[in-house]
Amino acid sequence: xxxxxxxxxxxxxxxxxxxxLASLAVIVVPLVMTVGISFTRWSGIGSPVWVGFENYTxxxxxxxxxxxxxxxxLLILAMAVVPTLLxxxxxxxxxxxxxxxxxxRWASVFRSGFYLPQVLPVAVTGIVWGWIxxxxxxxxxxxxxxxxxxxxxRNWLGDPKYALYSVMAxxxxxxxxxxxxxxxSGLQRIDPELYEAADLDGAGWWQRxxxxxVYLIKPEFYVVLVTTTIAALKIxxxxxxxxxxxxxxxxxxxxxxxxxxxxxxxxxxxxxxxSTVLTVLIVVLAFVFLRLQTRDERKGV
Amino acid sequence: xxxxxxAPDTRTESKTSPGVNRRRYPARYIVLxxxxxxxxxxxxxxxxxxxNAVKSPSDYASNGPLSIPKSxxxxxxxxxxxxxxxxxxxxxxxxTSAVVSVLAVILSVLNAYALGIGRVRGRVWFLxxxxxxxxxxxxxxxYPLYYLSKSLHLYDSLFSxxxxxxxxxxxxxxxxxxxxxxxxxxxxxxxxxxxxxxRFRTLWRVVVPVSxxxxxxxxxxxxxxxxxxxxxxxVFLISNANQTVPVALGVLQGDRQMDATxxxxxxxxxxxxxMLFFLIFQRTLTRGITAGxxx
Numbered sequence: 001x002x003x004x005x006x007x008x009x010x011x012x013x014x015x016x017x018x019x020x021l022a023s024l025a026v027i028v029v030p031l032v033m034t035v036g037i038s039f040t041r042w043s044g045i046g047s048p049v050w051v052g053f054e055n056y057t058x059x060x061x062x063x064x065x066x067x068x069x070x071x072x073x074l075l076i077l078a079m080a081v082v083p084t085l086l087x088x089x090x091x092x093x094x095x096x097x098x099x100x101x102x103x104x105r106w107a108s109v110f111r112s113g114f115y116l117p118q119v120l121p122v123a124v125t126g127i128v129w130g131w132i133x134x135x136x137x138x139x140x141x142x143x144x145x146x147x148x149x150x151x152x153x154r155n156w157l158g159d160p161k162y163a164l165y166s167v168m169a170x171x172x173x174x175x176x177x178x179x180x181x182x183x184x185s186g187l188q189r190i191d192p193e194l195y196e197a198a199d200l201d202g203a204g205w206w207q208r209x210x211x212x213x214v215y216l217i218k219p220e221f222y223v224v225l226v227t228t229t230i231a232a233l234k235i236x237x238x239x240x241x242x243x244x245x246x247x248x249x250x251x252x253x254x255x256x257x258x259x260x261x262x263x264x265x266x267x268x269x270x271x272x273x274x275s276t277v278l279t280v281l282i283v284v285l286a287f288v289f290l291r292l293q294t295r296d297e298r299k300g301v
Numbered sequence: 302x303x304x305x306x307x308a309p310d311t312r313t314e315s316k317t318s319p320g321v322n323r324r325r326y327p328a329r330y331i332v333l334x335x336x337x338x339x340x341x342x343x344x345x346x347x348x349x350x351x352x353n354a355v356k357s358p359s360d361y362a363s364n365g366p367l368s369i370p371k372s373x374x375x376x377x378x379x380x381x382x383x384x385x386x387x388x389x390x391x392x393x394x395x396x397t398s399a400v401v402s403v404l405a406v407i408l409s410v411l412n413a414y415a416l417g418i419g420r421v422r423g424r425v426w427f428l429x430x431x432x433x434x435x436x437x438x439x440x441x442x443x444y445p446l447y448y449l450s451k452s453l454h455l456y457d458s459l460f461s462x463x464x465x466x467x468x469x470x471x472x473x474x475x476x477x478x479x480x481x482x483x484x485x486x487x488x489x490x491x492x493x494x495x496x497x498x499x500r501f502r503t504l505w506r507v508v509v510p511v512s513x514x515x516x517x518x519x520x521x522x523x524x525x526x527x528x529x530x531x532x533x534x535x536v537f538l539i540s541n542a543n544q545t546v547p548v549a550l551g552v553l554q555g556d557r558q559m560d561a562t563x564x565x566x567x568x569x570x571x572x573x574x575x576m577l578f579f580l581i582f583q584r585t586l587t588r589g590i591t592a593g594x595x596x
Contacts, residue, residue, distance in 0.1 A: 011500045012419025016427070019412040019475065026468035027434050030445035037444070044448070090339075093332065101329050112583065113340045116347065119579040121529040123551035124571035127564060128346050130554055137561040139349050139366035146365050173343060234438045237531040241551050255532075258440045263536065268444055275440040286436050 038272035055273035068252045078168035080228035087179025095187040115177030126241025160250035186220035226289040354569035377566035394545040402523035404467040409474025417482025434472035470523045521585045
């Protein structure tokens with residue numbers, strides 16, 4: 001506060017007006033409306049009928065709802081946990097080993113390559129993999145056939161037994177680059193002297209990784225984990241393009257489930273309840289992460 | 302793994318006598334090899350797409366996905382381009398992304414000026430609001446937005462998408478830029494005040510020019526994010542003439558006219574613009590990182 005000095009804060013309020021009005025119209029009003037609609041039965045035409053908590057009680061008895069959240073848990077594994085851990089290891093190897101031995105150019109080529117899937121539109125990654133995994137003309141099955149492994153070929157996205165695992169594999173491919181880029185930029189903060197001191201103490205690469213890298217990269221670690229987890233909870237595009245939630249709901253996720261209720265089944269109240277639950281979950285999760293992070297920082301000091 | 306501990310020392314040695322040194326440590330080539338295999342796995346799907354986008358359907362049928370095309374067969378791409386009127390989709394995507402990024406940067410600057418530099422009352426609450434707005438899934442906003450835009454006759458127009466994404470992107474921009482502006486050098490602001498510059502003049506002549514690198518990074522992010530958006534454009538842009546690139550490609554999946562080579566052709570023309578932005582993005586990002594390092 002002292003840096004404010006003699007300057008007053010008067011006259012700054014006006015600069016918030018456009019932003020506040022726009023946010024009211026596009027975020028606050030629709031959010032309040034959705035929460036309101038979730039307590040009604042409404043087809044989108046005519047006026048909504050107040051039904052209290054009916055949509056929510058129905059939700060908790062709907063096995064598709066529970067299945068969609070079960071799928072999300074597996075997708076968090078594929079989109080947040082695996083890419084974060086693998087990305088941490090790869091970032092450390094690239095930054096601290098490849099860059100030092102083969103030169104930083106190699107490290108940045110690897111970084112760009114791993115990051116490539118992240119820049120593609122979600123819908124396009126869906127098309128790429130939808131084609132590769134297609135049962136009859138897809139590249140993967142054709143390749144398996146040509147090397148005599150046709151017994152391994154599957155209807156990757158069309159068989160309820162494998163569809164979710166196929167989507168998970170695609171998501172690991174898609175997400176891996178993000179943690180690598182984040183962690184590598186975080187590693188640049190680390191004082192090289194720390195590593196040199198560890199070397200003098202005779203610490204091996206793995207020990208250095210565990211005790212220095214992982215410890216100092218914690219802020220990025222939290223950011224990556226929370227953003228990727230939230231991305232997993234919100235997943236829609238890949239599911240829409242790859243499987244449309246099928247086969248027989250094997251890859252149904254909450255956002256697709258909500259979309260179906262809004263725009264295909266005209267059950268707007270029910271769809272609103274699903275998205276309200278999803279929103280509460282995301283916001284609570286984000287604040288829990290934030291609390292954990294600040295508590296961790298305080299402990300560090 | 303004990304050989305790895307001396308890595309920093311060998312770096313200087315390897316500059317002088319790389320041959321001798323590299324032969325002594327086969328482990329480093331194993332690490333490099335593993336990474337190369339992993340990189341190939343990541344890039345392979347895109348290479349396979351490129352390979353088959355320029356292959357004739359009969360060539361694909363007889364030689365499979367991994368063969369080199371017998372001859373460059375552009376028909377798949379040309380046919381698909383004309384069938385979906387891809388030039389139109391590119392233009393729609395470009396207009397939407399460009400306008401959104403400009404407007405969202407302006408809105409973020411205005412908000413962050415009041416919150417980061419002006420420190421208006423209740424700014425913590427405003428920041429919490431913009432943080433939460435960032436987290437919201439679009440599903441929780443979509444139906445009312447759909448309903449409201451219909452009653453305002455803005456449904457199925459780029460205009461609605463532009464307004465919505467400007468606000469959504471600026472929520473992130475405000476949050477990020479406010480923390481950047483909170484550290485803005487006070488001397489510059491005081492000097493502007495001494496010169497008798499008003500609030501707007503200070504913003505336009507001092508704050509914006511000084512923070513230009515950050516604004517460039519924000520602009521790039523907004524452009525690419527808006528270009529890649531799928532969910533809201535899918536809901537709002539239903540007529541063919543208004544679709545953006547991801548929507549046009551996404552809704553065609555499962556279409557009967559799509560065979561192996563047409564699908565890879567469609568994927569390739571979806572990949573190429575993104576790759577172009579990736580190259581531009583790379584440069585901005587490196588500039589951003591090096592700028593941060595000097596500070």
